[in-house]
Amino acid sequence: MTEFPDILLQVLRRAERVAALTGAGASQESGLRTFRDAQTGLWAQYKPEDLASPEAFARNPKLVWDWYAMRREKIREVQPNAGHYALAEMGHRVPHFTLITQNVDGLHRKAEETSQVSETCEVSYPILELHGNIQRVRCAECGMYADAWEENGDVPRCAGCGGMLRPDVVWFGESLPRSTLEAAVEAARTSQVFLSIGTSGMVQPAAALPFAARNKGAVVVEINLEPTPLTEKADFLLQGKSGEVLPALMQAVWL
Ligand code: APR
Secondary structure (H helix, E strand, C coil), X not given: CCCCCHHHHHHHHHCCXXXXXXXXXXXXXXXXXXXXXXXXXXXXXXXXXXXXXXXXXXXXXXHHHHHHHHHHHHHXXXXXXXXXXXXXXXXXXXXXXXXXXXXXXXXXXXHHHHCHHHHHXXXXXXXXXXXXXXXXXXXXXXXXXXXXXXXXXXXXXCCCCCCEEEEEECCCXXXXXXXXXXXXXXXXXXCCEEEEECCCCCCCCHHHHHHHHHHCCCEEEEEEXXXXXXXXXXXXXXXXXXXXXXXXXXXXXXX
């Protein structure tokens, strides 16, 4: 069993406000390949920007649609891992918990919906998907969400305005959804403990959140396989897999 510093356990036990930021590493044990790792076979010839930017969609919408259709299918097959479930449980135990994720796979929501603790507990916590959700689809013109569409060999069209449909994810060069980002910044700045989990901290503005928390006095805890640009400023680095460290931490703090 993993040993944690006593002081960290005490801080977590007492904390009223906790925010957690997750990145691709949090989904790694669900067997999900990162964007780059998934670019195998036919897709290896493209740069990420050729598949995930407004310019790419304007140039070749079918290519972009097909890439996301493939990713969407793969993601549908995977399940939340023990780290997702530990966070769902933490979300119900901490009075004010905010889960902020850069992942578009929707696995935190899935964990929340399927965890045992949510069956017995009515109060939920916000899950802020900073980069969107790959399972959601919206019109590139009018923004209307689409629940169903026909795959007829071309990019499906919006039932309302006839515009092309696209995944509801943030592409390179696009801004993050404003209200979601504002809520994330607020959660970071008011948190007493901020957990940074499975993220390399290379992509802004998400990478700034742990620093915003720290500047306001939060205890910053990093959970990662390896050090990142945050490590030097973090109060604790819990080195290991999030699917192992998070359940052990939950156990040590609350059970
Ligand atoms: N447990 C904990 N950490 C892990 C694990 C694991 N099982 N596996 C990998 N990691 C760590 C790696 O050491 C790395 O620091 O997760 C981090 C993953 O980093 P990135 O692949 O850069 O992912 P992320 O930080 O989420 O990238 C941010 O960039 O590609 C864009 O929009 C995309 O949301 C993504 C953003």
